Amino acid sequence: MVAYTTPPGDVEMALEERTVVLVEKKSSTGWMWKVSGALLIVALCIGGVLLFAWYSKGRPEMEMQSGQKEALTKTDTSEKTDHHDTLRRIGSKAKAAIHLEGSYDEDNKTSQLEWKNGQGQAFAQGGFRLEKNQIIIPQDGLFFVYSQASFRVSCSDGDEEHGAGKRLTPLSHRIWRYSESIGSNVSLMSAVRSACQNTALEEAYSSGQGWYNAIYLGAVFQLNSGDKVWTETNQPSELETDEGKTFFGVFAL
Template sequence: AKAAIHLEGSYDNTQPTAQLEWKNGQGQAFAQGGFRLVNNQIIIPQTGLYFVYSQASFRVSCNDGDEEGAGKRLTPLSHRIWRYSDSIGSRASLMSAVRSACQNTAQEDNYGVGQGWYNAIYLGAVFQLKGGD
């Protein structure tokens, strides 16, 4: 089998110190060919080229009736993939994206009051990674 890993994340925003937790073996998540998930980090099985991808899906309410509704259209949402390697000695950003969470017009906001809007950020590229990264 080819080396591959696909994880699903869960996030509990009711916890004050919540962070994304990666899940393996649940839903569509799996790991094969030497990939491991250790302490919420993927361990690369061997040096080579890897297609790294991530999708962050989110739902936001862009208009809740307060006076700052227009400012919410400018709320940034960032999405970043980090790499840690002993050869580097620290973590480094592999790829990132930033977008405004609310991108709809005032008319669309009125249509979607109370429902929120669904959107996603997708990142994907090929990288040379080392075994153990």
């Protein structure tokens, strides 16, 4: 029977093998740390992306809410503006529109309210014309016709008898239409106010502030090309013709 002995070389080789094994374990541990570190970096990146996405999603909502608040503010502001500014803005966006400012000259022989184009905020576009104080409709269709007459009446002038008469004075404003298809003048709209009717304001009347009120007319009508529309006011000398107080216009729908 042959006995085997381990030569010194084999022992050294075994030690080397054991050493190699130990090195492999050390390398494996380092690889695991690297993988863990990489996973941590990936997790941080994903977290950053999610955080950025959440922030990006939330910001438009904040901007939208801010925009809504701003829109509401603008709406509130627009609701507080008078008919003149609102109608002028609407009319300026229409393809065909005309907006006129009122004027009255006591020395004018006609003694009537005159409408001016190209004065103040007045304008005309889309074929509308102002001829002989009348608006000429450029085409068939639906139109919004509107007008406002502002009055300031001095109810007391020192003559009680005359002042009492003024308290009964009606103020009227009317819009007329003439169409060849009808062949006659037709009243589109009208309104009447009684001046100086509130006796509780006697002190204000006597101090020179007078009685102030405005008649506003506005409605939609089917008009034809060549139709004429104009206004009639019974007390033009009592009108307030400062810019934006007395106006007349039409715009296509």
